[in-house]
Amino acid sequence: MSQYTLFFFSILSLSLHADLRIQVNKIENLKRIPFQTEQRFKWAWTLNKDKVRVLTPTLSLRAQEFAVYTEVKAQNKNIKALIKGEQIFMQLGGLNEKFLLKNTTQKMFLEIAGKFDETSPIIDENCKSKKIALRAMAKAVPFYIGTSCETKEGVQALMLSFPKEADIENATLFETKGKGELWRYYELGSARTGTKILGKFTFRFQGKEYDFQLESLNVEPKDKNEEIQPITLMGGAGFSMLKISGPDIDISDSKPSLLLKVPHYPLWRGLGVALDLDFAIPISKSDKAITFTQFAVYLNYQFVLGSTFIIRPKLGYVVTNDTSDTTQIGINASQLGVGSVFELFLGKGYVIALDVMSFGFGSKGVSSHYLADISLLHKGAGTIGWGVGVRTQGFKTISELEIERSFGQNLIYGLVGF
Numbered sequence: 001m002s003q004y005t006l007f008f009f010s011i012l013s014l015s016l017h018a019d020l021r022i023q024v025n026k027i028e029n030l031k032r033i034p035f036q037t038e039q040r041f042k043w044a045w046t047l048n049k050d051k052v053r054v055l056t057p058t059l060s061l062r063a064q065e066f067a068v069y070t071e072v073k074a075q076n077k078n079i080k081a082l083i084k085g086e087q088i089f090m091q092l093g094g095l096n097e098k099f100l101l102k103n104t105t106q107k108m109f110l111e112i113a114g115k116f117d118e119t120s121p122i123i124d125e126n127c128k129s130k131k132i133a134l135r136a137m138a139k140a141v142p143f144y145i146g147t148s149c150e151t152k153e154g155v156q157a158l159m160l161s162f163p164k165e166a167d168i169e170n171a172t173l174f175e176t177k178g179k180g181e182l183w184r185y186y187e188l189g190s191a192r193t194g195t196k197i198l199g200k201f202t203f204r205f206q207g208k209e210y211d212f213q214l215e216s217l218n219v220e221p222k223d224k225n226e227e228i229q230p231i232t233l234m235g236g237a238g239f240s241m242l243k244i245s246g247p248d249i250d251i252s253d254s255k256p257s258l259l260l261k262v263p264h265y266p267l268w269r270g271l272g273v274a275l276d277l278d279f280a281i282p283i284s285k286s287d288k289a290i291t292f293t294q295f296a297v298y299l300n301y302q303f304v305l306g307s308t309f310i311i312r313p314k315l316g317y318v319v320t321n322d323t324s325d326t327t328q329i330g331i332n333a334s335q336l337g338v339g340s341v342f343e344l345f346l347g348k349g350y351v352i353a354l355d356v357m358s359f360g361f362g363s364k365g366v367s368s369h370y371l372a373d374i375s376l377l378h379k380g381a382g383t384i385g386w387g388v389g390v391r392t393q394g395f396k397t398i399s400e401l402e403i404e405r406s407f408g409q410n411l412i413y414g415l416v417g418f
Contacts, residue, residue, distance in 0.1 A: 027109040038062040055146025055161035069101040094164035137211040172304040173199040231417035238413025246405030253290040274298040289325040310343040385417035
């Protein structure tokens with residue numbers, strides 16, 4: 001028998017044939033020597049201690065030379081191996097594993113090397129039956145991925161398994177279990193109709209990156225308006241209600257405002273930048289007139305949770321001028337802030353967005369600054385987007401004379417987006 005044994009497995013759920021070549025080597029004096037064995041290989045789905053279905057490659061080897069050994073240990077402490085007479089039963093945590101066989105006087109080191117020929121199988125337990133499939137973007141990927149799906153209380157979940165030589169470099173879905181393990185658990189949200197991309201993954205294997213898409217296979221025709229259509233630039237107008245109050249001042253002003261927003265401009269993976277400009281048009285000439293201008297730039301990271309929810313935590317730098325035209329009492333501050341954007345997709349191109357921020361870091365005179373913005377946005381496929389929203393923000397300052405003042409803005413606005 002050749003030292004190579006070629007196994008063919010028909011994965012019925014994906015109609016895919018996996019060509020797996022396994023080579024067994026004996027290691028002596030740091031040299032690999034091909035070792036002839038009788039081999040049997042199979043994919044095994046098991047339930048781990050976290051109650052997650054994981055794919056475990058299992059292998060049994062038979063050779064007369066094994067009969068003299070009483071113990072077998074894997075170099076990888078996370079996998080199991082058992083020797084019984086001339087046969088060794090083992091789990092494989094990856095495509096390459098090493099084992100030590102020994103008795104009271106003898107030792108043998110074995111290396112198991114697995115390689116896929118031309119194609120990489122995505123070993124699916126049941127996802128396709130639930131109208132979900134993982135698809136490789138490359139024609140050939142030299143490692144396996146196991147996919148298993150479950151539905152609990154109407155919420156779909158995906159379980160991924162992969163060899164120890166591979167790792168997930170980036171994912172648009174947020175893992176709820178399995179960080180640092182050879183498996184991941186992702187909640188996908190409620191099932192929805194229409195073929196669409198549920199998530200994207202980038203794996204790194206032997207220094208190269210391989211991209212995958214998780215896709216819904218529901219049979220209903222896809223409506224492009226059912227997909228989230230990103231808006232990268234928005235401009236519009238609104239009406240600002242401004243107020244400054246303190247022991248030495250109490251004024252209010254209302255005036256139209258111009259707005260320019262970039263919610264998320266992607267740079268790399270989920271990392272991106274955002275911009276926000278708010279300019280109150282100085283049309284009032286009264287003694288209660290207030291000048292207001294605000295510019296903010298943010299660094300954010302986008303997490304896509306299932307097909308209906310997006311979270312973008314962000315770190316921002318904001319410059320604000322909020323000053324009485326008559327007394328020149330006001331603030332002209334530059335601050336750091338942290339916050340997040342939450343977007344809920346309602347279907348038919350509609351999105352509710354909540355933006356919350358807390359500033360006041362790095363500005364000596366500003367003791368606190370909060371901002372909350374909620375909007376309804378719409379962007380259909382191939383159309384100009386639009387939105388309406390309200391914003392409220394407040395400042396508290398302490399002057400060098402220890403005079404406390406409050407500044408506030410309430411803004412109602414409309415936008416168009418591209």
